Amino acid sequence: MQDSAHLLRTRRFLPIFVTQFLGAFNDNLFRTSMVMLVIYGIYRDATQEATFSAIAGALFILPFFLLSALAGQLADAGDKARIVRIVKTAEILIMIAGAAGLLWHNVPLLLLALCAMGVHSTFFGPIKYAILPQHLRDDEVLAGTGLVEAGTYIGILGGTLLGGVLVLQRPDGSFHAEWAALAVLGVALVGRIAGQFVPPAPPEASAPTFRMDWHIVRASIRLVSGTLHIPRLFLAIVAISFFWAMGAVLAAQFPPLVKNAFGADQTVATLFLATFSVGVAIGSVAVNRLLGGKVSARYSPASAIFMGLFVLDLFRRVKGWPAPTDELRDLTTFLGMPNGWMVVLDLLGVAIAGGMFVVPLYAFLTTTVAKAETARTIAANNIVNSGFMVAATLILTVAVQMGVTVADSLLIVALSSVLAAWLGWKLHLACD
Template sequence: MSLSSHDHPNQFALLKQRRFAPFFWTQFLGAGNDNLFKFALTVMVTYQIQVSWLPPSLAGLVIGALFILPFLLFSATSGQLTDKHDKTAMIRFVKWFEIAVMAIAAWGFMSVNIPVLLACVFLMGLHSTLFGPVKFAYMPQHLNERELTGGNGMVEMGTFVAILIGNVVGGLLVAVPQVGPTYIAWACVGLAVLGRVLAQAVPPTPATDPGLKINWNPFTETWRNLKLAHENVAVFRSLLGISWMWFFGAVFLAQFPSFAKEVLHGDEHVASMLLVVFSIGIGIGSLMCEMLSRRHVEIGLVPLGAIGMSVFAIDLYFASRGLPPSAPLTVSAFFAQPAHWRVMADLLLLSLFAGIYSVPMYALIQLRSKPTHRARIIAANNILNALFMIVSSIGVGVLLALKFTIPQVFLIVGLLNAVVAFYIFMLVPEYLLRFVAFLATRLAYRFRVKGDEHIPTEGAAILVCNHVSFVDAVLLMAASPRPIVFIMDHRIFQIPVLGWMFRLAKAIPIASQKEDPATYEQAFVRARQVLAEGDLLCIFPEGAITRDGQLAEFKGGIMKILETNPVPVVPMALQNLWGSFFSRIGGNAMTQPFRRGFCSRVGLLAGPAVPAAQVSPALLRERVAALLAEPLPGVPAGVPRPA
């Protein structure tokens, strides 16, 4: 864990704070009410009443389609409304709307009026369409960068728990003889009213683009939103990545009843158990993100999640094929057979990794989107999610029509997930690079950071650091919530693997002016461009990796950059890397793999930024030297440092 003096409380502590708790419980109740209502209606139409124009086999499909239709039609409009108006006012309006819809639905349940209830399904889909951009645009205005991953994890966990509870309670209440529909009616209205009461405690959240002129044409505005999202490549690819996760998840959720009955030979309670396990997995994975990311937006977790999703989806195929037929099994009889444990473990783990995959992507979108356009970007995400889920349904339907078995469908989706993930990571190398940095700082080293609040989360800045090893840049990547562009000795690019990785990271090669004047000048041109675009630039002012472990004199190249781009300069120091496999101790690096063993302790310290007007090479060297003299992060003062 990062040991910053500015550490925020953990994600569960957010539930004690007004800026998060009322919002969390409001969205929790809304998601629960949606699913209680939909599932109760599905059970009613499937088991309790006969509707000639809505056969039971189509009930779930029709209800799902009606609910998702507003996301396609009105997401673009809801994104504009959220950017234009105070988000807290939008939350309260949406909750009033929910009360009105649920009051109509209550009458529909008590009078068993199916057309009215189906109309309410569409209106509750509109309710969720309006709330979606508000939910994800609200958090970045109240949570800082260090809290964003934990906040998203809590919301993702809460959403799936609410879905689960809503389905279970809806199924139980509607099944009560004679009075079930009445109980459902009161429950829906009661949850809506309670949500509105809690919404009153949500703090003000000012509009980010109050002057926005609303385009009421949903089709032209949808296209405009998608183009707007496409302006930031990393954000747009993340939207596609999240939509793919919904594609992936929809395949499993839609097939649980058939999978339980036809493959696992379980009864309807086993089908419900699959949903319980899937929801618990998503919740656990979502909550793990803050711990794994050390309370930063760590997109290095996304490849880890994608790998886990594929591995356990593929293993689910092998675990579930060839199970012997039997009479419908109860939950206890199902778990009495050890062969089923592997199936449930696969399901739990693939959903857990789906949670790890999705939460950092949501946080990245919130962090990197322009505040004035954030809700519209999230609306574009909702549109893409809906489209991907529709394509998922069609694709699975085609595979089943071609006589593929459900386990074979899971296998195909698991393999396809690996292909799609690899494609996305090649399009946005930052995911892959952060994954490498994530592994390096948790497997090769025990990496701790102190003073990371000094690394700017927005705006241009120059980071300067001592140069100890060939993986200094990798460790700095892991410490920063934002991409860093490095200026590095051109000879490093000739090293296998490392050279490929630094080229992928768009690092800037530099040579001495005498050795290669063109490369020297081009490095400064590119460095100025990085700062002009508001990004982070990192320089190793010693000019080369140390050969004796000592801090060398800082060269004056940084002054040439500051002449045209006077930005803050953040001094940083890497500790305890000298003597590691990647350092030049003994003359050559990377010659003794186990010199320090595995997981040796290393640290990074960042100091306060120095204004451009005060910068000099001597001052920066003095600041870095002072940081090197501080205790290693994670080791109390007075404790000897590891060799």
């Protein structure tokens, strides 16, 4: 068995782990606070709420689609640790605008800050995976990738819980988010301090030089085409993209699902998001144990099938759920209802299977190519991922306007998992 905990005691891994953890924490602290404030405190219409959730998801993902090629080139051309520090400084400025949006209940400003955080994550995303082969041994990369993914989702959990708690309801029924505004600024500052300790990660002296292409459309097309023509990378990237497209639909629908299908309040919405985060973290660490540190897609097909089965069971329970009442159910009432705990277990199963599916594929991307090309490979993956996610959220938005329910979208996700399993199986046959 490959022990991964020792990496948390080393300077070559701990600072980047803490930095990415705090980035994920703050992303979700801000996003959850924003969603809870808008859905429970500003809007009063189910269609508006579902549309807002889908648009917010698309705005966060769009920068990945537009700017990942530039982010990958910069990461491979320069010192990744220096870029980390620049990005974390920018996060402080973004969160000043985000905090203002929370204080003023200004939806356009909130969405602008969310999109800017998407830009922040676009430039940080290639680094958090591509830096690992530079600082870790070959037999540590899967463990490090699993810890990064687990840390990301534990950060999501913490940010989600805190974001749900810090949006408070006044006696008159209105909502306010002053504490959430203060928290997002504080976490951004701590993240910048952590980024200062990331060890240098310059390009290798023997790495071939390349010219930066600042034309984002041409660079994106060139990067994706140069990566996807390699069959094993094509299979891994498309499989990861299906996973994130399914995840985007689920994440966008969690708050509307809780309020309009289960008739529950924001405490239950927070539980759903937290359960999903814990599950992915568990799956991310467990798959490293099962594989013994070896990078392999062996368990990806079965993981995708189990993910689909859990979503299908969730769909069945949503369809049979009692009609919402005028008064939203709190957490205790929800869990006390027949099948309340089974809904939570379904979500946990989806997430554990998802973590086991995707972590080996990320490790595969960073170990299959030369170290000088890892950031661009991750960037190409991010472009395709974001394209799938934006397409999924746009289709979801249109479908909601046409009367497709949240439960129906769950059925679509369940069916999509079959294709993800097939891609995982093809990659397993090609590479293992």
